[in-house]
Amino acid sequence: MGMTMTQKILAEHAGLKEVKAGQLIMAKLDMVLGNDVTTPVAINEFKRIGADKVFDRQKIAIVPDHFTPNKDIKSAEQVKKIREFSRQMGIVNFFEVGQMGVEHALLPEKGLVVPGDLVIGADSHTCTYGALGAFSTGVGSTDMAAAMVTGESWFKVPEAIRFILKGKPQRWVGGKDVILHIIGMIGVDGALYQSMEFTGEGLKHLSMDDRFSMANMAIEAGGKNGIFDVDEITLSYVKEHADKPYAIHRADADAEYTKTYEIDLGTIKPTVSFPHLPENTRTIDKVGIVKLDQVVIGSCTNGRIEDMRIAAGILKNRKVHPNIRCIIIPATQKIWKMAMNEGLFDIFVDAGAVVSTPTCGPCLGGHMGVLAKGERALSTTNRNFVGRMGDPESEVYLSGPAVAAASAVTGRISSPDEL
Amino acid sequence: MKAYGKAIKYGDNVDTDVIIPARYLNTSDPAELAAHCMEDLDKTFVKRVQKGDIMVAGRNFGSGSSREHAPIAIKASGISCIIAETFARIFYRNAINIGLPILECTEAAKEISDGDEVEIDFNRGTIYNVTTGKSYQSEPFPDFIQKIMNVDGLVGYIKNQIREG
Ligand code: SF4
Numbered sequence: 001m002g003m004t005m006t007q008k009i010l011a012e013h014a015g016l017k018e019v020k021a022g023q024l025i026m027a028k029l030d031m032v033l034g035n036d037v038t039t040p041v042a043i044n045e046f047k048r049i050g051a052d053k054v055f056d057r058q059k060i061a062i063v064p065d066h067f068t069p070n071k072d073i074k075s076a077e078q079v080k081k082i083r084e085f086s087r088q089m090g091i092v093n094f095f096e097v098g099q100m101g102v103e104h105a106l107l108p109e110k111g112l113v114v115p116g117d118l119v120i121g122a123d124s125h126t127c128t129y130g131a132l133g134a135f136s137t138g139v140g141s142t143d144m145a146a147a148m149v150t151g152e153s154w155f156k157v158p159e160a161i162r163f164i165l166k167g168k169p170q171r172w173v174g175g176k177d178v179i180l181h182i183i184g185m186i187g188v189d190g191a192l193y194q195s196m197e198f199t200g201e202g203l204k205h206l207s208m209d210d211r212f213s214m215a216n217m218a219i220e221a222g223g224k225n226g227i228f229d230v231d232e233i234t235l236s237y238v239k240e241h242a243d244k245p246y247a248i249h250r251a252d253a254d255a256e257y258t259k260t261y262e263i264d265l266g267t268i269k270p271t272v273s274f275p276h277l278p279e280n281t282r283t284i285d286k287v288g289i290v291k292l293d294q295v296v297i298g299s300c301t302n303g304r305i306e307d308m309r310i311a312a313g314i315l316k317n318r319k320v321h322p323n324i325r326c327i328i329i330p331a332t333q334k335i336w337k338m339a340m341n342e343g344l345f346d347i348f349v350d351a352g353a354v355v356s357t358p359t360c361g362p363c364l365g366g367h368m369g370v371l372a373k374g375e376r377a378l379s380t381t382n383r384n385f386v387g388r389m390g391d392p393e394s395e396v397y398l399s400g401p402a403v404a405a406a407s408a409v410t411g412r413i414s415s416p417d418e419l
Numbered sequence: 420m421k422a423y424g425k426a427i428k429y430g431d432n433v434d435t436d437v438i439i440p441a442r443y444l445n446t447s448d449p450a451e452l453a454a455h456c457m458e459d460l461d462k463t464f465v466k467r468v469q470k471g472d473i474m475v476a477g478r479n480f481g482s483g484s485s486r487e488h489a490p491i492a493i494k495a496s497g498i499s500c501i502i503a504e505t506f507a508r509i510f511y512r513n514a515i516n517i518g519l520p521i522l523e524c525t526e527a528a529k530e531i532s533d534g535d536e537v538e539i540d541f542n543r544g545t546i547y548n549v550t551t552g553k554s555y556q557s558e559p560f561p562d563f564i565q566k567i568m569n570v571d572g573l574v575g576y577i578k579n580q581i582r583e584g
Binding site for chain 2: 143
């Protein structure tokens, strides 16, 4: 029987000709990732295993992005621990503040993941790299520790859901709206344990930044991974960023899917997730009046250069509403510099927004914009769980950068068409 | 292996952000994490949980962030096993890797009430509600995963592998 894209990558890395859904396999890893929250726990486990070296100094990436630049003494201690470990082990891809960016924006940009790779990361949004036609998935710290020792990990081969995309998205609709629409349709456990495979002629209208933001949120549907067909758009990105060899895996014609959805991108409207689950979606015409206190544009979902450009296009010659704190966070140093050179910072600052150094910061209620009791934020991040951005009685709404920027101007959730 | 304790019950989609909020993630100390376990969902949990208690929940337990701090906090708070209709996959993996027993069983997850006394036999995958007298059967783990559980998690498993060369 045929295999899905994901199954082919898993089979190849397990040294098997064929794998079947449900099968438990051991597979070799091309990259193992950790951040400043998960790596300290992994180091404890690494020591308990009794190991004194890592399997490959090139194939581990450690990115202190969550509570950095260090927000307090405890965070500083955690980062110190991972910095010292990285030095001791000679880990090549440790990214200090100044090099650091939000991990899932950083790794593809640095060329550390290419099509056909198998990547695990002790961070749930590791699934982002599926945009490149790689298999990548989030794991915990103990998995990271074991992987750093052995270079392998165990997997249960997943079943898959196929999304055939066609048509062309309307104005103001980006990858974020498409994935919110899908999560609204299938629910937060709609793809539990499964791969989400994206294919179809509609892909040609989705940029890499759109695809990263879609693959990023596969986990928000419970998915094990989200993966895109490799096309010219992927390959030109890879050529620009990486010099590692890559492999293109396509699903067999007779690959089995538990479900197939055909989605006409042209019918999708800008979409917003209401508290406290990403599946609570409403199209922009149905949101009603939702007044806001804060707007955040950034994160591993929508902190890339296109997001910055879209936000700047809307904020140009406009002012952030006096009731709103508008916080803009380019996800990496490279994106930050591009945005600066393109004059986007002038637009943001003139509008009355702040621009932060790269960090996860407010996305997980860490720092740089934590919410007080009763406050409401619209954010281009990926989770709106209870207490995600601060007090358990605050609220988070999710959207793409166009709706977020427009809402910063009006002070309530709005379509850019209202301006 | 057996567990015996009273049930502490929650609903669907209990995410790792409410199990252990990010504001406490600047530490990895199990006791410190346990002191804030479930805080944003149920402030009474920490006060009422007793060693051996069994957590019972609905669908998609442990969704969201991959933070292993979540199962670590639950284990360190004294919970001996979690029964749910389904688990989010990273949580499922993490629980196995740190040796926190979990069972998927829709019927038991639905029917056990908060405060019921529950007995679990892990080898046979049976769940017995002592309060109501009803038993349930959950899927036993595949062999490979049982091997990891038998040595209290993935660290023990890898150590054995290294020892055996
Ligand atoms: S930006 Fe948010 S979701 Fe992304 S890695 Fe950071 S904390 Fe996680």
